[in-house]
Amino acid sequence: MPKPIRVLVIDDSALIRQILTQGLSMDPEIEVVGSAVDPYIARDKIVQLRPDVLTLDVEMPRMDGVEFLRKLMPQYPLPIVMVSSLTQRGKQITIEALEAGAVDFVSKPTSNVAQGMNNMLSELRKKVKTAARANVSHWKNKTPSQPGAQATMSSSALAESTDKVIAIGASTGGTEALKRVVCKFPATAPGVVIVQHMPPGFTKMFAERLNQLCAMEVKEAETGDRIRSGRILVAPGAKQLEVVRSGGMYQVRCEPGEKVSGHCPSVDVMMNSVAKNVGANAIGVMLTGMGADGSEGMLAMKNAGARNIAQDEASCVVFGMPKVAYEKGGAEKLVPLENIAAKVISMLTEK
Numbered sequence: 647m648p649k650p651i652r653v654l655v656i657d658d659s660a661l662i663r664q665i666l667t668q669g670l671s672m673d674p675e676i677e678v679v680g681s682a683v684d685p686y687i688a689r690d691k692i693v694q695l696r697p698d699v700l701t702l703d704v705e706m707p708r709m710d711g712v713e714f715l716r717k718l719m720p721q722y723p724l725p726i727v728m729v730s731s732l733t734q735r736g737k738q739i740t741i742e743a744l745e746a747g748a749v750d751f752v753s754k755p756t757s758n759v760a761q762g763m764n765n766m767l768s769e770l771r772k773k774v775k776t777a778a779r780a781n782v783s784h785w786k787n788k789t790p791s792q793p794g795a796q797a798t799m800s801s802s803a804l805a806e807s808t809d810k811v812i813a814i815g816a817s818t819g820g821t822e823a824l825k826r827v828v829c830k831f832p833a834t835a836p837g838v839v840i841v842q843h844m845p846p847g848f849t850k851m852f853a854e855r856l857n858q859l860c861a862m863e864v865k866e867a868e869t870g871d872r873i874r875s876g877r878i879l880v881a882p883g884a885k886q887l888e889v890v891r892s893g894g895m896y897q898v899r900c901e902p903g904e905k906v907s908g909h910c911p912s913v914d915v916m917m918n919s920v921a922k923n924v925g926a927n928a929i930g931v932m933l934t935g936m937g938a939d940g941s942e943g944m945l946a947m948k949n950a951g952a953r954n955i956a957q958d959e960a961s962c963v964v965f966g967m968p969k970v971a972y973e974k975g976g977a978e979k980l981v982p983l984e985n986i987a988a989k990v991i992s993m994l995t996e997k
Contacts (some may be wrong), residue, residue, distance in 0.1 A: 650677040651778040652699035655682070656688045657729065658706045662754075666701060666729070669767030676774060685714035689826045692722060699777045700726045701747070701770065704739045712742045719747035720787040720880065725777035727770065732756050739853045744821040745855075747785045749777040749963060753845065754825030776818055776936045780963045780997070796832050796861060801964045810836040810994055811896055811928045813872055814946070815913030817843040817935025819963025821852060823983055824933060825859065828878055830987035833861040836874035836994065839889060839898065840882070841913045843935065846883035853880040866900045881911035888919035907939040913967070917943025926951025929993055931986060932977055933957045935967035938950065951995050 655666045655674055663681045665842045670676045679897045682688035684706055692700070704711045716937035718724065718862060730740040740751050742876035746837065750773045755762020776992055812835070816824055844852060850866040857864035861880065865871070867879035867887055873896040886903040889896055906912035913932075920928045932940055932946045934957055944954050956968035956977035961984070971977045981989050 648675075650675055650776060651681045652677055652696070652698045653701060653774060654688065654691055654695060654699075655678060655681040655701050655702040655968075656683075656685065656706075659703075662703070662729070662872075665763065666767075666770070668772065669763075670701075670771060673775075677769060683769055685711075685718075686708045688714070689718070691698070692718075697724070699733065699774050700724055700773055701774070702726050702728055702743075703747070703855050703976055704728050704730045704743060704751075710739060711748075712739055712746050715743055715746035715748060719782070720788050722745070723782040725749045725780045725782055727751060727767065727773050727777050729754060729770075732847065732961040734851075735994045737848055739856050740848065741821065747822075747851050749780045749782065750818055756896060772965030776964060777958060778931065781820065782963065783964075796830050809927055810815045810943045811920060811924045812836055812838040812931065812990060813889070813917055813924075813928055813966065814838060814840045814931040814933065814934070815842075815917065815940040815944075816840070816933035817909075817913075817937065817964070817967060819937065821933035821994070823957065823961075823963075825856060826983055827931070827933070827986050827990075828856060828862065829860050829952075831860070831862055831878075831991075833876050835991070837861060837877055838878040839867070839873060839916060840878060841881045841887060841940075843909050843911070843939070844883050849883040853878075855881070866944065867900050869898065871898050872896070873898065876982035881916065885911055886915045889916060889918065889923055891923045901942050907942070909939050912979050914943040918946050921946035921950040922951065924950075924952070928952040929990055930976070931956070931990060932968045932971040933983075933986075934962040936962055936964045937966050938970040940967055941970040941974045941976055944971045946976075948976050948978070953978065955979050955986065955989055955993075957986065958982050 958980040959965040
């Protein structure tokens with residue numbers, strides 16, 4: 647039997663530390679090796695206990711989770727799962743924590759606390775196991791990332807690409823990867839649709855954050871929104887996003903639905919609709935993420951004439967979704983994260 651995953655729990659609430667410790671310890675593959683009341687104590691325990699994964703409360707006195715991450719990750723990169731509150735402030739800090747290197751997050755329940763806590767602990771156990779396999783080594787000695795230089799397109803090439811659609815799927819590690827791709831798109835780039843696995847509320851906050859950083863307009867998608875040059879639409883949490891054609895333009899439809907490939911929103915749902923309604927005018931991109939969501943949809947896109955790429959293993963936090971998309975034949979090439987924006991732009995202008 648493999649060695650259990652060693653976890654350090656960091657939370658200023660004694661009750662929450664106890665609940666998380668007991669909940670994680672229910673899984674024989676996980677061993678909670680200690681807990682800490684704040685990041686200062688945690689720092690010493692990390693050196694002493696050498697945990698494989700941390701769980702970290704988003705909002706804490708003395709130093710919040712984001713500040714701790716920004717100090718820790720460049721010196722001692724560790725996979726971290728944030729425990730987030732559903733307040734606006736909690737959501738905002740969670741998005742910042744993902745930017746600062748956290749692998750994933752779970753939300754504390756607000757209603758039906760007993761059942762909600764059981765669901766949260768089940769989700770946390772899964773995400774701790776995913777985090778244990780995550781690659782966070784690229785955070786070593788890293789300075790906080792700034793949006794990179796924009797990829798450039800000539801105005802003549804742009805005039806010919808206005809009917810194009812760029813479809814991007816991502817999951818674990820995807821918020822930072824997406825930022826580093828779309829912030830390089832010029833304001834005149836074709837319309838983009840994104841599925842990032844995230845619950846309701848967080849997708850809106852994530853879209854607003856990207857909108858502050860990108861040359862393109864970014865918003866959480868709503869039914870009827872037009873996909874057009876200069877705009878990025880992010881699928882809302884708990885709704886399936888489909889691309890539909892209306893006359894001479896593309897729009898999105900966002901509706902609650904069953905999980906597909908384990909997710910709502912699902913990359914497969916989005917990419918299958920792109921294959922059906924956009925065909926050869928689309929470009930697909932698969933970024934870091936656990937599992938296989940999007941591999942069927944990306945293959946359908948390729949069969950409809952689209953060009954597709956996926957993120958390479960070395961730059962992925964979790965090389966799951968890109969790996970399967972490439973192995974199934976949907977993605978024609980694996981590309982380092984830093985080169986994806988430029989590759990997409992060059993594919994748009996290739997004859």
